[in-house]
Structure formats: structure tokens, C-alpha cells
Amino acid sequence: MTDEQRRGTKLGVGERRTVVAGIGALAWVVGLLWIFPVAWTVLTSFKTEEDASAQTLHQGLSFGRYSDVSHSTTGTLSLQSAFTNSLVVVAVSTVIVLLLALPAAYALAIRPVHKWRDVLFFFISTKFLPVVASIFPIYVYAQKWNLIGTRTVLIILYIAINLPLAVWMLRSFFREVPRELIEAAEIDGTNLFNQLRSVILPIAAPGIAATALLCVIFAWNEYFYALQLNFANGSTMPQWVTSNVSTRGNFLAKLSAASTIACLPVVLAGWAAQKRMIRGLSMGALK
């Protein structure tokens, strides 16, 4: 390292302020560049198709493309049915995940079973199995039981995708419930259900909300199973977005509008929960 570089990293009082301002400016530039493709897509969604394909802006902005994509031609997957399918599949799978994961997290964090660590690592190891390795048997049995094209098959699979994650996250939140409160409830002879309801849930509520939110995000964005097992009219939002890519005529503005509609719920939810998201993404290892 040369002397000049060394002086550059060791700062005087006056220098520090300019460097801090410089870092702030750099962060702004980086942040705006990173979001550019998203911002550009949102802008395009308000343009006319001619403007969108030429990347110009002569004909003004309007909500026209949003109304175009919400009125689909007959025979294709409509926004209304894709949205309803997504909503039902995401809501039902998330509720069942919580119903299964809450007692499991209790048995791993508050009154842990013998070898709780092994059980915890078994849960997470199932996330490491590539989905392609089991898609064919799932397909065969879904066909056998007439589940292809139904919401049920997606609900079953999304529970399996999110359950390990939820168990890990909830366990890490449950560990923060003060022992004294649980012991007091035990001395009073409160059963598991009432312990969960009156002692643990109120304290862990923000954590449970964050867990539910992460399950919602993953289920909402899932594409592979929806594509393989639930094509055509029974399918979900990711399928609907891709159905707006057309081989004839301009579609860029409509595709942008569809992308914006499809992503908005989850992006808003993610923004709201960003402070807690890190725990879920690191499988509960980081706070």
C-alpha cells in the first residue's frame, strides 16, 4: 500500500464528513441503478404499446393497459381466476402451515423433545432435495387421484415447501418467550392449547406474522409446480403473467402491467416485513 492510499483510508475530522456524504451519494446511485429495471417496467405499464416497443413517450401515460390485461379473451386464463386461485392456494396453505408448525415449534423450543436438534435438521434437509427429483412421482400420483389442475394439489405441495421454513422460524421466535411465564402457566395446570393461546401467541405474534408473510411470498411466487401440475384455467398468477407474452403484435406494455399487478402484493408485504425477513431467510440463524 502506498502512502497516498494509506492517507486516504485514515481520515481526519474534516475529511470524514465528505466521505460520509460520498458514501450516502454512492448508495443512492447504486440503489437507483439496482431498481431501474423495476422502475422502467412500472413506467412502461402506463404507456401505449407503440411507445413501449419504441421505448419512447409520445402518447402520454394512462391506466389503459391495466384495463386491457384484466379483460382477457375467452378460453385463456383470466386475471380474475388466476388471482382467485393464487389467493385461495396461498391463504389455505399458509393457514395449514401455521397450524402444523406452531405445535411443532413448541415441541422443539419450549418443551423440547429428546434429540430436538436432529429433528430440526431433518426438517431443513428436506429443503435441500431438488424438486425435479420428485416431480415425476408426484405427477403420477396426482394423475391417479384426479388432482391435476386442481387447487388442492398446489395447496398440498406448498405446505410441504413452507413447513420446514416455518418450523425453523417459529422455533427461533418461541425461544424468546420468557421461561418464567411458561413455567407459571404449567404450575397452573394450563394445557398445551391454552398455553399457546394465552401465553406464547401474544408474545410471539410479530414473529408468527413474519413467518406467515414469508410463507405467503414463497407460495405466491411459485412457478414450477403450478406450471407442471396446474396448467390452463386452474393456474396461478405466475402462469397468468407469462400468458401475456404474445408471439403476434406488441405486448410489452401489457406484459409490464401484468407484471406490476402480479408482484405488487408480495413486494408491499416484503417491504413491510423487511426488518424481520432476515431471520426467515437465514433459517432462523440470524436475527
Next chain:
Amino acid sequence: MTATAADATLARGKVGDPFSSAWRRRLPLLPALLYVVAVTQLPFLVSIYYSLTNLKDKTQSLIPEPTKFVGFENYRRIFSDPFFRQAMWTSVKMTVLSVVLSLIIGTLFAILLDRKFFGQGFIRTLLITPFLLMPVVAALIWKQQMFSSLFGVLNKVLNFLGFNSVAFISDHPLSSIVTVLVWQWTPFMMLIVLAGLQSQPSDVLEAANVDGANGFGIFRQLTLPHLRPYLELGALLGAIFIVQAFDAIDVMTGGGPGSTNIPYYVYQESIGGGFRYGSASAYAIVVVIFSIIIATFALRVLSSLFKDEEPA
């Protein structure tokens, strides 16, 4: 905390007695455990069985072969299949490039965000947004808006600067897909590294500052060793998701030389058009073996982060 010896014996209980304390403890765990076993482990066992047969879709051939047990024949054929080798190599390149690049950029972003500046929360919100997008939408945005040779913003910029247009996706399929994956996964790495930076005890940093250590020295000798488990965690969790990348490939190139990774190849060989379920299952099992190797490292890192945590 209160894990006394008496508690431990209680936890073990009398095996086999359904009313013992140990079984009462296990009961709340069982529904979730059984569900996960049924939906994730059983299909996998069926896959192993299929991989030992010559199962094909009967409607796809003129003279259907009867399904029979072929032993390890499918596995023997894997290593002489040039397409499988190519897909394997693509998988390695795609995963390593995406993980390393998103980790480096994510660390740089985390260092920026670790300082206080005007609009810090807003910029962090902007930066995490790509990670929240549907992978399908992220891939479509880049394909149709950024990379496209007809409408693409990148080619507009290149032309404006006096360069010729580039057919990004058809000429550079792998780099195009890696760009999208890095764009989406950098925020993930950033959040993990940021958690690491913020857990660094400030008194050590202050002491180093008082001792006259320079910024780079502090970073290299104190911050980087402290960040190591976080970087490992980010790399391994990222690798586990990125090695399974499907959506971006399906949307951007639909497979093809240079962009078909192993999951996509398995898909093409089976329900994606090949209908050779027996051999496709064998490929899938090979993918699982590789995933287990990565996962073993991932679990080791995770459990090292849990080391200081006592059972409650």
C-alpha cells in the same frame, strides 16, 4: 437454562408407552413431521424405484416396451451422455458465478448500508425489491425490457454510446441468466452480511481505531474474520436455491446449449418432452447426491451458528 438432569431423564421417558411424558412431548411435533415425510420423502423413494426401471410414457412410442427392472443400467448410461455432462458443467458455472458475484456485490452493498446517511431505509427498501419479485417476472423484465435486441434498454444505451447491438440472450445465454440471478440474489446476500456487520461489537472497532489502525486494516483483520460464518451461510443457502434454478431458464431461453442446467435437463428428459421417466429419474437421483454434498456443508455452517445455543 432450566435443563436439569431430572428434566433430561423425563424427556427420554419410557419408549413405547404412549402416555409417557416423552410421548406427550412428541405429540405436538408428529403432525408436521409426518406431513413432511409423506410429501417430500415418499415421492423421492418412488423416484429411486423408477430410476431402476426403463419406464417410459406409453403414449409416446409406436411400439410400447413393457416396463421392466433394469438395475443400474440408467446410472451406467449417465456418464456416457454428452448432454448430461454439458448440463452438469452449465450447472456448476451458473451456480458458482451467481453465488460468488452476488456475494461480492451484496457485501459491498452491506458495507454501504452499514453507514448512516440520508434516506438509508429507503435505499435498503429499493435494494431488496428484486428479491421479492416473482422469479418469472424478474426473468421476463430482463428478457423483454433490458436484453431484447428489438426493444432492449441495454442495446439503446450501447447504440447511443456508438457500439453495435448485442444479441444478449441468444449469443450469451449463460451470462444473461447469471445476470438475472445475481440481480435477484444480491439483496439476499446483502441482508445476511448486513446482519453480520451489525452484530460486530463496536468496542473492538473503537479500540482498533484508537490504536491507529486504518480502515482497510480494520476491515481485513477484524471485520472479515467476523463475517466469515455469515459469508459461508449466504454462499451455501444461495447455492442451494440457485443450483435448482428453473424459472429463469424456462422463461429466458427455454433450455438450449449453454443454458440447460441439470434440473432443466431432467425436466426436458421427463415431463418436459422426453418422457423417458426411468432414465430421467436416475439423473434426478444424481442431482440429489450432489445436493446432499452441498447440503452437508450448509448444515455444518448452520449448526456452528447454533453451537452457542443451549437446549432450553
